[in-house]
Amino acid sequence: MESREEWERWYASPNPWGNEGSLEDRVRIGTLSARLERARFQLALDLGCGEGVMSHALSRRAERTMGFDISQRAIERAQARFPDVEFGQGEIREVARRPDIVRLPFDFVCAAEVLYYLQRDEDRLDAVQAISGLGAPHCLFFFSVIVRGDSKYRRYFTLDSFLELIDPYFNVIDSFPFVALRPMWLDGMLRILPADIGVRVLRRWTQTRTVESCKHVGFFALKRQAAGSSTRRLHEGAASHGERRVEAPLPLARLGGGEGSLTPAPGPSATRRTPRAAGPSPFPRA
Numbered sequence: 001m002e003s004r005e006e007w008e009r010w011y012a013s014p015n016p017w018g019n020e021g022s023l024e025d026r027v028r029i030g031t032l033s034a035r036l037e038r039a040r041f042q043l044a045l046d047l048g049c050g051e052g053v054m055s056h057a058l059s060r061r062a063e064r065t066m067g068f069d070i071s072q073r074a075i076e077r078a079q080a081r082f083p084d085v086e087f088g089q090g091e092i093r094e095v096a097r098r099p100d101i102v103r104l105p106f107d108f109v110c111a112a113e114v115l116y117y118l119q120r121d122e123d124r125l126d127a128v129q130a131i132s133g134l135g136a137p138h139c140l141f142f143f144s145v146i147v148r149g150d151s152k153y154r155r156y157f158t159l160d161s162f163l164e165l166i167d168p169y170f171n172v173i174d175s176f177p178f179v180a181l182r183p184m185w186l187d188g189m190l191r192i193l194p195a196d197i198g199v200r201v202l203r204r205w206t207q208t209r210t211v212e213s214c215k216h217v218g219f220f221a222l223k224r225q226a227a228g229s230s231t232r233r234l235h236e237g238a239a240s241h242g243e244r245r246v247e248a249p250l251p252l253a254r255l256g257g258g259e260g261s262l263t264p265a266p267g268p269s270a271t272r273r274t275p276r277a278a279g280p281s282p283f284p285r286a
């Protein structure tokens with residue numbers, strides 16, 4: 001599924017994956033929320049936000065949150081349900097290049113479970129390049145993708161292929177299990193446990209796995225400040241010689257609360273909530 005028409009058909013009725021409230025969804029959202037437990041953002045952006053459940057969770061960490069999705073139907077549902085978030089329709093690459101969006105000082109940008117819907121490598125690279133043009137210099141980016149298995153509608157990554165894709169533009173500062181694969185005995189157990197306990201069990205199981213043995217993996221990244229210039233050329237040079245560049249991560253904005261939650265770089269916004277980010281809203285108001 002790639003075109004807007006296909007996605008509108010997909011969203012003909014609500015919750016088309018029958019997914020919302022599933023253990024996987026709750027584990028993904030719970031894991032990201034816990035990692036960001038002590039983070040406070042001024043302006044967050046959720047790309048490929050679907051019906052807005054994750055955007056809504058992010059809005060608890062941000063003064064102002066925006067979400068975009070290719071499907072107008074998904075966006076209308078999201079907006080009706082989560083009025084605290086500003087939703088808009090748009091294809092990810094077009095949104096990421098809109099002048100009114102590019103000039104906003106996002107300090108958190110999320111692209112969760114969306115990039116593998118782009119089928120061609122050049123479109124994926126184009127999307128990652130466009131996303132890297134977003135946000136303030138200190139913006140924290142979050143990506144999540146599926147790195148195992150096959151699907152009729154999607155072209156998944158492998159862990160290495162995703163890291164290679166974003167490497168020219170982003171410095172990955174953390175990668176972590178988002179939803180682990182599970183053995184049959186655990187599947188059986190999850191089927192009979194009450195949902196709330198099942199979520200805790202699957203989260204705990206996921207936390208004990210390595211990213212190599214996960215289905216969904218999460219990544220925090222910072223954009224390479226010199227993307228497009230010297231850092232990029234270095235990468236291209238290394239790639240053309242068949243080398244894999246290994247680079248020390250940037251200093252990690254440090255871990256705060258439970259489960260390795262990530263707190264933004266020290267500064268006023270890390271310790272107190274500040275007024276809404278300045279700048280006009282790109283969303284037309286009735």
Ligand SMILES: C[S@@+](CC[C@H](N)C(=O)[O-])C[C@H]1O[C@@H](n2cnc3c(N)ncnc32)[C@H](O)[C@@H]1O
Pocket residue numbers: 002007047048049050051053054068069070071074090091092093111112113114117118
């Ligand atoms: C699996 S859902 C993920 C929803 C949400 N990000 C989450 O993690 O729960 C994928 C979403 O990406 C959207 N999408 C797919 N291709 C897109 C594109 N090229 N531009 C914008 N959104 C896209 C779909 O409409 C769908 O809502």
